[in-house]
Amino acid sequence: MSERVYCGVDLGSSRTKLVLIDKEKNILASSVIKSGWDFSLSAEKALADALAKAGLSRSDIKATVSCGYGRGNVMFASEHKTELACHGRGSYHRFPFAINIVDIGGQDNKIIKIDKDGKRRSFKMNRKCAAGTGAFLEEMAMRLDVELSQMNEVAKNAKGMVTIGSYCTVFSATEVLEHIRRGKKVGDLVKGLFTSVIKRIMEMESFEDAVVISGGVVHHNPIIADILSERLGKEVLKAEQPQIAGALGAALYAMDL
């Protein structure tokens, strides 16, 4: 059986996400790998990985849509869209009502407003500054000598929290160093850094509808969703694999081709 599968690729600055879906929109397989510097190769690797997981071959793919920073480098895609469109579609597929999507990626944050019919009403991306993005957390993990993969656990076990006030990554690093010098606990600092990310997000837009959070940062650090929920005073929805929302949206667009 050939041409029965649709493929979506979200080639982000940090990770390449690829999703294969069937014509009933069920996820057959997904792959998340480092984007590295050769984006075309990363897309190929992610494709091979997902096809192997699903027991499929390339000839089974009917259409592919790409999005993300490297969207133009996906040679097997027949069309590309922006990640704003794909994240909107992917998240609305999972939460089909009026939603405000918060996507925290490696290099940028997005807030996308989708109405009850799935139409995008507005969007915002962070400004050029890295504060509030995955890159910010990577920098801070290095400063604190904490493994990125351990950040969530360290913050969860924290008893207190240190407030990080600056919205400049460099100034935040200085603040962190000052707190270390004063003997503050690492866990309290990491929780403060996650809270700082959420503060940067909340400065970008107001949130009237249901809030959905997605992206790689929240996938690895689910505590961020809890902090956002606490700050907003309402539930924050998170899909099972929040990292692949954009790739899923791209695969859904591939069904339209």
Added chain:
Amino acid sequence: MPEVKTIKRRKIESSSVMNKYMADYFLDLDECARTGKKKVAWCTSVGPAELLLSMGFAVHYPENHGAMLGATRMATDLIPIANSQGYSPDICSYLTSDIGSYISGNTPLTKAYGIKEIPKPDVLVFDTNQCRDVADWMEWYARRLNIPILGVYAPKYPNEITEVHIQSLKQQTEDLIEPLEKISGNKFDIDKFREKMKLSRQCTELWGRVLDTAMATPSPLTFFDGTIQMGPAVVLRGTQRAVDYYELLLKELEQRIASGVGAVANEKFRLYWDGMPIWGRLRANSELFASLNSSVIASTYCNSWIFSSFDERDPFYSMAKAYLEIFIVRSEDSKVDYITRMIEKFKIDGVLYHDAKTCPANSNCRYGMNKRLEESTGVPSLVINGDLNDLRCVSDEQMRTNVEAFIEQLEENA
């Protein structure tokens, strides 16, 4: 593999005439500075140029030089020189790039026209209707070159222009005569002033008609064309050549309308640009929008050189009024009214706000205007973070993603 879209933009044929007129202007300016044929006055772009021309000065416009530094992408290397002199990277990047240009002895006039250095001034004249930075800019040269500086201080942010406002500016402009007579060695002549005002009025009326051709669908010109085509309206106003040029350009654009030819081959969405151009990315931005079948057809910026109140019968009064009516110096409410009218007039589908890092005076989305206008007009908008000259503040990839996503949104909701 995604389809590679061909860029469909049309060039304006009249430009070759404009390029000659602009070259002649700069070469004459250079000769005046070198030989003393005429005294040279530097004047801010919406300053009392007509008065200076009538008194026999050759006039140099530093903002025009700033735009050239931006468009040639020389600015980003020159700005740090001014920064090192204590001028913050957060202030006007026209100012910092121009000062950097002077200190380093690098000017785009050399490559374009073979002119060795910026024509040296005998007097500096500013009007703060644009912003305070223009005064600080001229003051740097006044100190550095030890030459006289004269200024007109405009009342800030009026909602309505009143008699008090106009009389204040009129008096300040009349007060310039005495020092200018001393510097130029020429007596003020009201008839010469009236003549320059008449030519400026004709120029501004024609420039207005040029920009109004964008009301046609498809539009025969884009904002990006406009930023280049406005050269004569800035530096040649008060001369016959500016009038002649805009008559020629208008004919070409009217011919385009008659033939149904648009500046962008497949104009699907009509956009409005508020704020400064990103000078170093004019071509890239022009191609970006054209590749998305979108035409940026109108702008606050290009329309800022339409001085409807010019009247040679009452030159001081009408100049004061005209230079006070410009968008940048007006109240937030009058700016909202202005953009609302422009959205209706040009049948705009989306508004782009350029939030220029170093130009708070002309970044109009910083006090929520974009959200208020979206609500009142129903026309969606996008904020673009960038700068007029400092490309360190410009992210091409972020701009591309934002613009593509905005056009996608317009398509989805069409």
